[in-house]
Amino acid sequence: MKCTDFPESIRPYVVPEVAGRYIYRCLGCQATFGVEELLYTCPQCGSVLMIRDEDWDRLKAIPGPTWRRIFDYRAMVTEPALKGIYRFHELLGSILPLDAVIYLGEGHTPVVQANAKMRDWVGRPFFFKNDGQNPSASFKDRGMASAFSYLNHLIKSQGLTQVLAVCASTGDTSAAAALYASYLVDGVTSAVLLPQGKVTPQQLSQPLGSGARVIEIPGVFDDCMKIVEYLAEHYPVALMNSKNAWRILGQESYSYEIAQAFDYEVADLVVTVPIGNAGNITAVMAGFLKLHDLGIITQLPWILGVQSHHADPVYRYYLEPDPQKREFRPVTVQPSVAQAAMIGNPVSMPRVVQLVEQFRSIAGDQAVQVVQVTEQEIMDAMLRANRNGHIACTQGGECLAGWRRAVADGAIPDGKVGVLDATAHALKFAIFQEKYFEDRFEPEFGVVPKEELRNRPVLVRPPQGVPCPVPGAGMDAESFRAFVTATGDAVASMLGLRK
Numbered sequence: 001m002k003c004t005d006f007p008e009s010i011r012p013y014v015v016p017e018v019a020g021r022y023i024y025r026c027l028g029c030q031a032t033f034g035v036e037e038l039l040y041t042c043p044q045c046g047s048v049l050m051i052r053d054e055d056w057d058r059l060k061a062i063p064g065p066t067w068r069r070i071f072d073y074r075a076m077v078t079e080p081a082l083k084g085i086y087r088f089h090e091l092l093g094s095i096l097p098l099d100a101v102i103y104l105g106e107g108h109t110p111v112v113q114a115n116a117k118m119r120d121w122v123g124r125p126f127f128f129k130n131d132g133q134n135p136s137a138s139f140k141d142r143g144m145a146s147a148f149s150y151l152n153h154l155i156k157s158q159g160l161t162q163v164l165a166v167c168a169s170t171g172d173t174s175a176a177a178a179l180y181a182s183y184l185v186d187g188v189t190s191a192v193l194l195p196q197g198k199v200t201p202q203q204l205s206q207p208l209g210s211g212a213r214v215i216e217i218p219g220v221f222d223d224c225m226k227i228v229e230y231l232a233e234h235y236p237v238a239l240m241n242s243k244n245a246w247r248i249l250g251q252e253s254y255s256y257e258i259a260q261a262f263d264y265e266v267a268d269l270v271v272t273v274p275i276g277n278a279g280n281i282t283a284v285m286a287g288f289l290k291l292h293d294l295g296i297i298t299q300l301p302w303i304l305g306v307q308s309h310h311a312d313p314v315y316r317y318y319l320e321p322d323p324q325k326r327e328f329r330p331v332t333v334q335p336s337v338a339q340a341a342m343i344g345n346p347v348s349m350p351r352v353v354q355l356v357e358q359f360r361s362i363a364g365d366q367a368v369q370v371v372q373v374t375e376q377e378i379m380d381a382m383l384r385a386n387r388n389g390h391i392a393c394t395q396g397g398e399c400l401a402g403w404r405r406a407v408a409d410g411a412i413p414d415g416k417v418g419v420l421d422a423t424a425h426a427l428k429f430a431i432f433q434e435k436y437f438e439d440r441f442e443p444e445f446g447v448v449p450k451e452e453l454r455n456r457p458v459l460v461r462p463p464q465g466v467p468c469p470v471p472g473a474g475m476d477a478e479s480f481r482a483f484v485t486a487t488g489d490a491v492a493s494m495l496g497l498r499k
């Protein structure tokens with residue numbers, strides 16, 4: 001449905017105005033800066049930035065029920081600039097002209113209910129929201145659509161040429177950045193820095209296929225991040241990590257979609273996310289806070305962050321109950337199956353600290369929790385989910401393990417329902433499934449396969465003397481019939497079938 005197909009009375013609700021006064025606000029010294037330039041950190045104190053609409057009151061003047069109608073109408077619109085995350089245009093980019101918006105199919109990801117078996121295994125009902133069904137197969141596309149739409153706007157409005165987009169990545173950020181850069185083509189190229197040997201073959205193939213310059217660095221993600229920060233400080237590049245606040249803005253759409261999927265009744269939900277660089281949990285909290293502030297939702301959901309015991313700096317920070325005594329200490333990560341979240345010094349930690357405080361001040365101390373899970377729990381949970389109709393990656397498994405752990409610890413009251421972020425597609429992380437099925441985990445992971453969760457292919461050959469087809473060579477009809485019958489019977493016997 002096109003915007004112009006709607007009756008005149010509804011059109012004002014559907015077509016967004018290009019308006020607002022966006023600024024970067026420093027979370028350290030509170031200084032503000034215009035968004036005419038792409039900034040990553042505060043030029044005054046070096047702290048991280050968030051983007052704010054200084055004209056927010058004009059949005060607050062619109063009643064919550066009207067906003068809900070606007071977003072629900074827009075869900076039916078097919079115009080590229082209003083599809084996907086930009087149906088929430090006023091909340092995440094209202095200064096962007098619609099012709100600058102880049103849409104590659106991100107957003108609108110499905111919310112899939114867990115079956116009765118999984119519900120009983122956890123002890124509470126829950127859903128997976130499958131962000132692996134985004135174009136580059138992870139949630140990162142939400143933030144990249146935003147960051148590249150903004151970049152596109154700068155290119156168009158300032159006549160920029162030859163922009164080099166760079167990022168450090170645990171695999172998924174690079175796939176998304178390379179994809180969006182490859183679409184823009186005119187004037188934009190991308191280069192991605194990956195920790196050598198610490199992304200899966202599927203993740204590595206993505207930026208290569210999109211034509212990015214792929215640079216491998218010895219070390220872990222945190223080391224790559226320091227290098228791209230250095231590049232952003234000293235060279236003319238556009239940093240596409242979530243330090244770039246436009247990424248956070250786009251990722252807020254995950255919260256908006258959850259609200260919409262649950263008819264804006266989110267009070268009983270526990271939105272569960274894995275934490276790595278902490279951009280995702282930042283965006284999820286910021287998104288719900290905005291909806292609440294505008295009266296689009298009347299109560300906040302709970303937020304549950306999950307970390308592996310091999311990369312758990314945020315969990316450790318919140319172990320201290322007294323906010324005055326909390327002290328953030330980066331950790332040295334150990335190998336983790338939740339490899340995309342294997343980050344010891346999350347860039348968005350200052351954002352998390354402020355938003356958790358804000359969130360808890362409205363919804364209570366229990367409304368944001370962080371739990372820790374083992375590598376074994378992550379693998380077992382992922383495989384169990386995928387045996388029950390899901391397509392969770394290891395980070396999705398981490399969410400499920402965390403949700404189950406929180407329920408078992410008595411931290412989740414009756415009546416709460418989980419919405420778990422399956423942040424990437426299972427296929428990107430198939431290598432960990434393979435290691436489990438083949439019992440090939442290196443000792444440092446500490447994962448021991450459970451027989452009931454393993455699965456391997458079985459080769460069935462026809463009995464001796466029955467000819468087998470040879471690829472490229474012909475076979476006479478009688479031999480082929482003999483092969484089909486003998487092999488078919490062997491398969492049936494293996495499956496316990498009787499004629």
Ligand SMILES: Cc1ncc(COP(=O)(O)O)c(C=O)c1O
Pocket residue numbers: 138170171172173242274275276277278279280281340341393395423424
């Ligand atoms: C699939 C996946 N899940 C989870 C994360 C963690 O998200 P964040 O770094 O925003 O905390 C990442 C990336 O870092 C990821 O690629």
